[in-house]
Amino acid sequence: MEVSGLHVSYGSTPVLVDVALTVPVGGAVCVTGENGVGKSTLLRCVSSLQRPDAGTIRVLGSAPGSTPEFWRAVVTTVEPPTWYPGLTVREHGELVCRAHGRDPEDAGVAEALERFGLAGHADAIPPSMSSGQKQRLTLALALLRPSSLLILDEPEQRLDPDAKVMVAGLLADYLADGGTLLMASHDETFAAAAGAEPTTMAALGETGTATP
Numbered sequence: 001m002e003v004s005g006l007h008v009s010y011g012s013t014p015v016l017v018d019v020a021l022t023v024p025v026g027g028a029v030c031v032t033g034e035n036g037v038g039k040s041t042l043l044r045c046v047s048s049l050q051r052p053d054a055g056t057i058r059v060l061g062s063a064p065g066s067t068p069e070f071w072r073a074v075v076t077t078v079e080p081p082t083w084y085p086g087l088t089v090r091e092h093g094e095l096v097c098r099a100h101g102r103d104p105e106d107a108g109v110a111e112a113l114e115r116f117g118l119a120g121h122a123d124a125i126p127p128s129m130s131s132g133q134k135q136r137l138t139l140a141l142a143l144l145r146p147s148s149l150l151i152l153d154e155p156e157q158r159l160d161p162d163a164k165v166m167v168a169g170l171l172a173d174y175l176a177d178g179g180t181l182l183m184a185s186h187d188e189t190f191a192a193a194a195g196a197e198p199t200t201m202a203a204l205g206e207t208g209t210a211t212p
């Protein structure tokens with residue numbers, strides 16, 4: 001992932017000013033910085049969910065979001081997930097596997113729900129679960145499907161301490177298997193356990209004058 005000269009303003013307020021970032025294949029970077037400094041804005045831009053005012057972004061060799069291959073390779077949890085009406089937690093896992101050409105049993109949907117502490121909620125619908133359980137499901141689904149790049153916005157958010165340790169371990173496994181990771185986080189211990197190199201927004205470029 002290569003980002004250079006990235007500029008984003010909201011109205012007359014600059015948030016990202018000449019931001020640059022490189023994440024090599026197999027690398028892992030955790031962007032840190034205070035609330036409102038522009039971490040999510042950066043992640044939205046590299047996920048193609050937001051168009052910057054200026055700058056160049058290349059992800060896996062092309063502009064983000066421009067090809068079906070991008071969406072096959074990239075998982076992003078920058079935007080809150082949309083749940084399919086009437087589908088249970090288990091069915092969400094099965095759907096994600098089938099959409100990516102994997103047999104749900106072979107892909108280990110049941111094991112993933114067990115690992116994420118969701119086995120007892122397999123027949124529930126996601127909107128009925130707690131915010132931490134929904135976050136667990138979001139991450140379980142992100143890791144169930146094949147990908148080569150994860151873009152995660154504060155994956156540790158709303159997780160209890162044990163779940164943080166478990167997710168950090170899974171991210172470390174993802175990297176050991178050759179995956180690439182870009183995330184934003186306020187939890188340096190979590191980022192280190194996942195194996196991500198911390199970098200502040202300030203180190204990537206000027207950040208704007210936006211206040212939290």
Ligand SMILES: Nc1ncnc2c1ncn2[C@@H]1O[C@H](COP(=O)(O)OP(=O)(O)OP(=O)(O)O)[C@@H](O)[C@H]1O
Nearest residue numbers: 010015034035036037038039040041042210211212
């Ligand atoms: N759609 C928008 N319209 C106007 N201002 C916005 C919009 N999205 C973000 N901002 C502002 O841009 C700044 C950066 O927001 P962003 O969400 O990127 O920060 P962040 O570093 O991810 O913050 P946090 O740590 O709280 O998640 C904030 O001041 C925010 O209020």
